[in-house]
Amino acid sequence: MVVALLEVKDLTVRFGDDEAVRGVSFSLDSGVRTGLIGESGCGKSLTALAILGLAPTTATVTGSVRFEGEELIGRPERELCRLRGNRLTVVFQEPMSALNPLMKVGRQIAEVLEVHDKAGRGEARRRAIDLIEMVRLPDPSRTAHKYPHQLSGGQRQRIVLAMALAGDPALLIADEPTTALDVTVQADILLLLDDLVRDLDTSLLLISHDLSLVASLCEELLVMYGGTIVERGRVSEVFARPLHPYTAGLHSASSLEHSDGTDDLRTIEGSVPPIGQFPGGCVFRNRCEYADEVCLGVPPLRVPPGEPHEVACHHPVSHD
């Protein structure tokens, strides 16, 4: 049996008694680009941090995260460093805060190489400049000597990307990598991300709330709501036939019928409840038009298990 690149089982993150991530399970194969979508506060960023072993110290993380067959949960940071190597890297949303404001950007990229590849200072420097060129920044050797505040948002995000890809990672987790950028810059960065991930044959876990972005970049899709994965499948399949009412709602909320200002703004009724106040049974039932007594008491399982398109719902949307 082929070992999945990343296998997450029953991943749960608690703050005190409140569960922010409630039993997330999924697996990623090598070379596959997967999107993880959901609204703000549904636990998607926390899931990413928990996978990376970077959840806040106030959080309790349980469950299992296997990366290249090795369990990561419950390991001390020293071992985590060894197991992750720089084969599991991350790009955060905000390019300003993702760079150390007091370190030249070239040095920051070189740091990545020095920690893991045990590259010498000179070699790390040369490779850092190559990486700056790879992310298509002009005048790499001069750019390497700049501080983050001397670069624009898009340029910074390119540096962040260079850092994430420096060690030739097997899996790149990108947490809303373009949300903080201008629309035009967003497109550039996405294009770059897409090219690089394909060139380097890196798996991608793209976290976003933007359906069109995920649709244009990813092959697989995970839909998250209330700290759990409610639907999983191939992007084309899920978009063509969304089974979970939440996915269907998201889908219709982000598509336009008229573009002359007469279109109704479609929304999903209500908003995401705060952590710890999700309803029992089905987490979505208080906002779902199909909810009944079954949804009240029985948390739905993801079915059919192992099939290419799974959904956790008692009343999946029918497409007949």
Add this chain to the structure above:
Amino acid sequence: MTDRLLARRGNLTRWMGLALVGFVVVMAAVSFVWQPYGIEAIDPTNTNTGPSVDHWLGTDPLGRDIFTQILVGSRTTLFVGVVAVGIASLIGVPVGMLAGSSGRWVNETVMRAMDIVFAFPAVLLAIILAAGFGGSTLTAMIAIGIATVPVFARITRAATLQVMTSDYVLVARSYGRRGVPLMVRYVLPNIASVIIVQASVAFAIAILAEAALSYLGLGTQPPTPTWGRSLQEAQTYLFINPLLPVWPGVAIALSVLGFNLLGDGLRDALDPTLRER
């Protein structure tokens, strides 16, 4: 507009602070190469005089030149300040960084230990040390330094906690930076501004504490002049020579003001939220 006003106000405070602190430093430096009179030289015919051409700030009841006493006293003030703040930050900063970057148990244990230290005022520590080793400049410096450790530990911990949750620290940890290199390269530079500001404020407090300890006879012993003891000696002659306590008092007040203003100004200059992008 407001930003610029704020910046200018910060500049003014900073320069005033710097000028006052610089003045004290120059006084101490000058005292090494030139003193109008010896610190122990007495002039029995001229006691308790007011300011004059011979004695710029007058003489004390023993006939010693007050200007000389103040001039040489600035050395003690600066020396005690530097060493006390040095002790406090060299212990407090690593302790605070440890607490701020560790899990709950280490954090709680360390900070409660700091609370215990914090419960001892500098004066009490100085009395304990003086009882054991005799009052001296050294015991005063150690007492003030130890009593200030928790202040540095707390402020460093708070700043560290904040920096530890920043994305760049998470990124650095994701590619395997941890332990001392993480602290020294990523956390320390980013919390340095907070520590520098605290150091200048702590310096002001140390000056006051030293003056208080010397006033109580727990600090620097005669004949080495200090502002605190000059003040205490002047107390006895308050009604004979009312100007006597003014000089050391003004010296203490101005240098404390100087370090406080410097701290304020530095905070404005180094605070990243006020800094121009």
